[in-house]
Amino acid sequence: MEKHIVTLPGDGIGPEIMQSAEAVLKAVGEKFSHQFTTESHAIGGNAIDQFNDPLPEQTIEACEAADAILLGAVGGPKWAGGQLRPEQGLLKIRKHFNLFANLRPVTIFNSLESSSPLKQSIVHGSDLMIVRELTSGLYFGQPSERRDGGQSVVDTLTYTRGEIERIVRKAFDTASVRRKHLTSVDKANVLESSRMWREIVNEISTEYPDVTVEHELVDAAAMKLITNPSYFDVIVTENLFGDILSDEASVITGSLGVLPSASINDKGLGLFEPIHGSAPDIANENKANPIGMILSAAMMLRYSFGMNEESAAIEKAVEEVLAAGYKTSDLNIENGTNLTTTEMTEKIISSL
Ligand SMILES: NC(=O)c1ccc[n+]([C@@H]2O[C@H](COP(=O)([O-])OP(=O)(O)OC[C@H]3O[C@@H](n4cnc5c(N)ncnc54)[C@H](O)[C@@H]3O)[C@@H](O)[C@H]2O)c1
Numbered sequence: 001m002e003k004h005i006v007t008l009p010g011d012g013i014g015p016e017i018m019q020s021a022e023a024v025l026k027a028v029g030e031k032f033s034h035q036f037t038t039e040s041h042a043i044g045g046n047a048i049d050q051f052n053d054p055l056p057e058q059t060i061e062a063c064e065a066a067d068a069i070l071l072g073a074v075g076g077p078k079w080a081g082g083q084l085r086p087e088q089g090l091l092k093i094r095k096h097f098n099l100f101a102n103l104r105p106v107t108i109f110n111s112l113e114s115s116s117p118l119k120q121s122i123v124h125g126s127d128l129m130i131v132r133e134l135t136s137g138l139y140f141g142q143p144s145e146r147r148d149g150g151q152s153v154v155d156t157l158t159y160t161r162g163e164i165e166r167i168v169r170k171a172f173d174t175a176s177v178r179r180k181h182l183t184s185v186d187k188a189n190v191l192e193s194s195r196m197w198r199e200i201v202n203e204i205s206t207e208y209p210d211v212t213v214e215h216e217l218v219d220a221a222a223m224k225l226i227t228n229p230s231y232f233d234v235i236v237t238e239n240l241f242g243d244i245l246s247d248e249a250s251v252i253t254g255s256l257g258v259l260p261s262a263s264i265n266d267k268g269l270g271l272f273e274p275i276h277g278s279a280p281d282i283a284n285e286n287k288a289n290p291i292g293m294i295l296s297a298a299m300m301l302r303y304s305f306g307m308n309e310e311s312a313a314i315e316k317a318v319e320e321v322l323a324a325g326y327k328t329s330d331l332n333i334e335n336g337t338n339l340t341t342t343e344m345t346e347k348i349i350s351s352l
C-alpha cells in the first residue's frame with residue numbers, strides 16, 4: 001500500500017520525537033512492503049517565526065492532500081505572551097478538519113506498573129479510553145475577551161445538540177467493541193451544558209442496550225481515576241474536562257511521555273499526536289520519551305489505514321523493549337537501563 005503522511009513536528013521536543021516516528025514507519029514499511037511518503041510542514045511557534053502564522057496556508061493545503069497527519073507538539077516559553085500563540089495553530093487545525101473525536105487510550109504496560117507513583121495494586125489491569133470532544137466547548141466559544149478595560153473577562157461554553165450527539169455516538173461505538181461500560185463525565189450539578197449533555201447521553205443509550213452507561217461528576221471522576229482506574233472502560237467528556245483528565249490518567253501509566261492520541265473527523269481523516277506538550281525543559285537534549293509519538297503513529301496505521309497487524313507489531317515492539325528494562329529518563333523502571341531518544345527508537349525498531 002502507498003500512503004502519504006504530512007508530518008508537523010512543531011516545537012520543543014516535537015522534531016526529536018517526530019524523527020523517531022518516521023524511523024519506525026520506515027522500518028514498518030520495509031517489513032510489511034508498504035510505501036509511506038512523508039512531507040514535513042510548519043505549525044506552532046516555528047511557523048510563527050517563519051511565516052508569522054501558527055498555521056500557514058501551505059500547511060493546511062498539504063494536510064488536505066494527505067492520507068493522514070502526524071503531529072509532534074507545539075508551544076514554548078519563546079512565544080509566551082506574544083500576540084500570536086503556537087497553540088492557536090493546533091486549535092485551528094483541529095477545527096479546520098473538524099477533528100471532533102479525540103481518542104486517548106490509557107493502557108498500562110506490565111513493565112511500567114511499578115513506574116507509576118500509584119501503588120501497583122491500584123494501577124494493575126487498567127485499560128481505559130478517554131473519548132474527548134475536541135472542536136467545541138470553552139476552547140472555541142465566543143465571545144472570549146477582556147472587558148471593561150481589563151476589569152472583567154469572559155470565555156463562553158457552547159455546544160450544539162449535533163456536536164454532543166456525534167461525540168456521544170462515537171463513545172458508545174467505542175464502548176460496544178470494548179468492555180461495554182461507558183462513563184459520561186460532566187458537571188451537571190452546576191452547568192446547564194452538562195445537563196443537556198446528560199440528557200443526550202440518556203437518549204442515545206437506548207440505541208445501545210448492551211452498553212452499561214453511568215454519569216459521573218467530573219470532580220469525583222478525577223478522584224476515582226487515580227484511586228480505582230481499572231473501574232473505567234470508556235470515558236466520554238467535553239473538551240476541557242477531557243484535556244485535564246487525560247493528563248491525570250497519564251499518572252497511571254508512569255509517564256505523560258507514553259500516551260498517544262487520535263483525532264478523527266466524520267470523513268475518516270485523522271491527526272495523530274502524543275497527548276503531551278513540547279516539553280521545553282528537556283528539548284534538544286535527546287532525552288524525550290518517543291513512545292507516545294511512536295504509538296500515535298501505530299494508531300494512525302490502525303485507524304486511518306486499516307493496518308491492524310502493522311500497528312500491533314509496533315505496540316508489541318514497544319512492550320518488549322520496556323519489558324527488557326529499557327527506559328527513558330522520565331520512566332522509573334527499577335534497575336532499568338536509561339536510553340536517549342534515538343537509542344530508544346533504535347531498540348524499538350530492532351524489536352519489530
Ligand atoms: N498537543 C500539543 O502540542 C501540546 C499539548 C500539551 C501542551 N502543549 C504546550 O507545550 C508547552 C509546554 O507545556 P507543559 O510543560 O505544560 O506540558 P508538557 O506536556 O510539555 O510537559 C509536562 C512535563 O512532562 C514532561 N514530558 C512531556 N512529554 C515528555 C516526553 N515525551 N518525554 C519525557 N518527558 C516528557 C516534560 O518534560 C514536563 O516536565 C506549552 O506551550 C503547552 O501549551 C502542547
Ligand SMILES: CC(C)[C@H](C(=O)O)[C@@H](O)C(=O)O
Binds near residue numbers: 090091243275277
Ligand atoms: C496545547 C493545548 C491547546 C492542548 C489542548 O488543550 O487541547 C493540549 O493540552 C492537548 O492536550 O492536546
Ligand SMILES: [Mg+2]
Binds near residue numbers: 244275
Ligand atoms: Mg492537554
